[in-house]
Amino acid sequence: MVFQYVIAAVMLVLISGLWRLQVVGAQNYREMAEANRIRKVPILAPRGKILDREGRLIVDNYPSVSCFLVRDQGHDIAADLPLIARGLHMTVDQIQEILKRYRTAPKFQPVPLKQDITPDEQGFIEAHLDELPELETIDEERRLYPNDGFAAHLIGYVGEVSEEMLDDPQYAAYEPGDVVGRSGVEESYDAMLRGVDGSRDVIVDSHGREVGVLGTEPAKPGKDLRLTIDLDIQRAAENALGDRNGAVVALDPHTGEILALVSRPVFDPNKFSVKIGREDWNRLVTDPNHPLLDKAIQAQLAPGSTFKIIMSVAGLQEGIAENLRVDCQGGATFYGHFFACDRRHGMVDIHNAIPLSCDTYYYTLAQKLGIETIAKYAHELGIGEKTGVDLPGEVSGTMPSEEWKLRNFHEKWYAGETISVGIGQGAVAATPIQLARALGGIASGGVLKRPHVVFPGELPAYYRQAVQDSYPGSGDVTVPIDASNWEIITEGMASTTEAGGTAFAAHLDGIDFAGKTGTAQVVSHSAGMDKISSSVAQRPNAWFVGMAPRRNPDIVVAVLWQHGGWGNVSAPIAASVIEAYVDKQRRLHHNLVADTSKPVKDVMTKPVEIGAVWSKPPASEAPRGSPVPALAAIDAGHFRLKPEGE
Known part of the structure; x- marks a missing residue:
């Protein structure tokens, strides 16, 4: 009987234990087991x-x-x-x-x-x-x-992929929480940088x-x-622009390589690398100066008198400008309306119209050319077209025409509107990178290259094609310019930085520095000029596009200073960047000559071009172990480095 009671008691304990494990605590132990x-x-x-x-x-x-x-x-x-x-x-x-x-x-x-x-x-x-x-x-x-x-x-900057981006097939491989490039190089080359x-x-x-x-x-x-960016040139451009509201673009027109790109005001991308706070974000998006806007490729503004270089190409190529002489008495009347010039220039022809930046001359030239001819040359030179730079968000700007106005406003084009277009006003809108490419291309004999910030030769072929497909634009083009016309235009731009030119204050001794100023009004001519020093919001936008040397330049710099006033105030900004570039090339040449261990060819005595600036070929085009290219010319302290055999 004792054994029976003991067995019964043990069975009761076992049954109660099984009940506790398998029934009462089943859910808890199931979850614990699943957690292992x-x-x-x-x-x-x-x-x-x-x-x-x-x-x-x-x-x-x-x-x-x-x-x-x-x-x-x-x-x-x-x-x-x-x-x-x-x-x-x-x-x-x-x-x-x-x-x-x-x-x-x-x-x-x-x-x-x-x-x-x-x-x-x-x-x-x-x-x-x-x-x-x-x-x-x-x-x-x-x-x-x-x-x-x-x-x-x-x-640019990186940030967590958003829900809207996850709905885009482009981001099909991403998961919530993944970090992705959100602007600039970080965005355009995210697939390479991401890992x-x-x-x-x-x-x-x-x-x-x-x-x-x-x-x-x-x-x-x-x-x-x-990148194609040169830190020394980038730093010079950043310092030259300072806290001014605007942009600077410096590029090599031979290749399209961007050497520096600056936009103001700036933002701190480090705040995005974790997760930007709501207060900081609201401050950025409500700032009237738009710090998140890359003004080098996204600011669409009237180019002012920098557009006169494009007008000069059109006028000379059409056989109109070479023999055109205009008596400027402070403006002229066209179609019953008086169009003012900033001063009385007297008798003006194409040779002094560029350095004097005479509005009256270009009003007259515009009337003779007509809007369709102007639009034809402007489009060929990239105005109103994306350049195809490998950065996200580039805008195309505007080049008006009869068809453009009919399509957008359902109205006919009036002849009087052409007069303002002749000086880069009216409906014309361009970006700094467009102007840098256009004027640098004109100074290069009509050869325009696609701007880029990454060496295409260092990208796989499929990726290089993908970049071009993702950022379409006018790319590499050649616009025929007669040699004599090319010389007239480049001489005019060189005279702009000499005595009597609109950018003489930016003259650089010992450097063949050429360019064109531009004063683009944001209000009427009289109101804008009167309020240069009183109302910042009504001051004109100050443009300057400069290059060195004047023909076949090695560097071209476009400067936009929003509400800066007269265009000549932007010229010293470009001059600082070009001076930094030339000084660096001279230092590199000095080190090259001083290092006798490097194979340097004999210096040729025949000059290639007066005032030419020395430049070295891009690293992407110089194979490892290849001999250092030979110095082809020395003249007045300026140098040009040419590949062996040229």
Whole structure:
């Protein structure tokens, strides 16, 4: 009987235990068992670095720690939100908003809760591992941009992929929380810079603690990207423009390589590399000066008198301007309306119309050419057309014509409207990069190159084609310009920076510096001129496009100073950039000659061109181990470096 009672008691204990395990605690133990599983921990790939043309670092990465929330722990996350919020210096609403964004994502996918957490926040997570098993930390490398917004518009910034972007087939490979380039080079070359994330398959226990590793798939870092930008020229352009509202573009018209690109006002891309705050974002988007706008490629404004160079090409090529002489008495009447000039220039022809920037001459030339002829040459030279620069957001500007006005306004074109177009006013609108390419191309004998910030030869063929397809434009074109006409125009631009020219204040001794000023009114002629010094908002936009040397230039610089006043105030900005460029080339030449270990050919005695500026071929075109090209000319301290055999 005793044994029977003992057996019965044991059976009762076993039955009650089984009941407790399999019935009463079934759900709890099921969740604990499910939590003992394999978890895939992401290893985030670092983005490729961005370098200048000489391999100097522009954009780097720095080590960072981010906090993720794992939702497949069988744990009541909602109850932990107040504690998590306090420890991570967030609000419960912020966390709930993040969780709402990821409500459709798989449960095993970690949710990025906070990026770039501080040491005290890391300490909080370590101290609460048992209480908050849903919190995980992941090491990653985050973008580190130059201080003070240096080259911000050119470089761009990165940010978390948005819901709108995820709906775009272009971003089909991205997941919520992924970091993607959002502007500038970061956006246009995101696929190269991004890399491929890896992962670790780890075994975790019921508390979410890692107890083993099954395998690791390493991340593949993004590729480094070498730009055509020269840090020395970029720095000179940044300093020259200062805090002025506007833009500077410097490029090599032989190749289309952009040497510097500046836009003002700037923003700090480092604020985007984590996650920009709402207050900072609102400040940027409500600023009337539009700091997020890349004015080098997106500011569509009347080009003013810089357009007279295009008018000169049209007038000379059509056989009208060469023999046209106009008596400027401060303006002239066309179609019953008086069009003013800024002063009385007397008798003007094509040879002094450019350096004097005589409006009356170009009013008359415009009347004789007509809008269709003007539009034809302007379009050929890229006005009203995207250049195809490999940066996102480029705009096309406007070149009016009879067809344009009929299509957009359902009205006929009136002859009187052509007069204003002749001096780059009216409906004409251009960007700084368009003017740099157009005037640099004219000075190069009509050869216009597609501007670019990355060496095409360093891109795979398929990627190079993809870039061209993604950023269409007029590309490489040749506009026929007679040699005699080319000389007249380039001589006129050279005289602009000499005594009597509109940009004489920017004259550079010892440098063959040419260009064209432009004063583009934002109100009527009389009101704009009267309020140069009183109302900033009504001051004209000050343009200048300069180059060195005057023919076949090695560098062309376009400057826009919004509401700067007269165009001549922008000329010294361009002069500073060109002077920095020439000084650097002279230093490089001096070092080249001083280093006798390098194979340098004998210097030829026959000059190629008076005042030519020395330039070296792009690194992308110089094969490794090739001999240093020979100096082809020396004249008055200016040098031109030509490849061997030319």
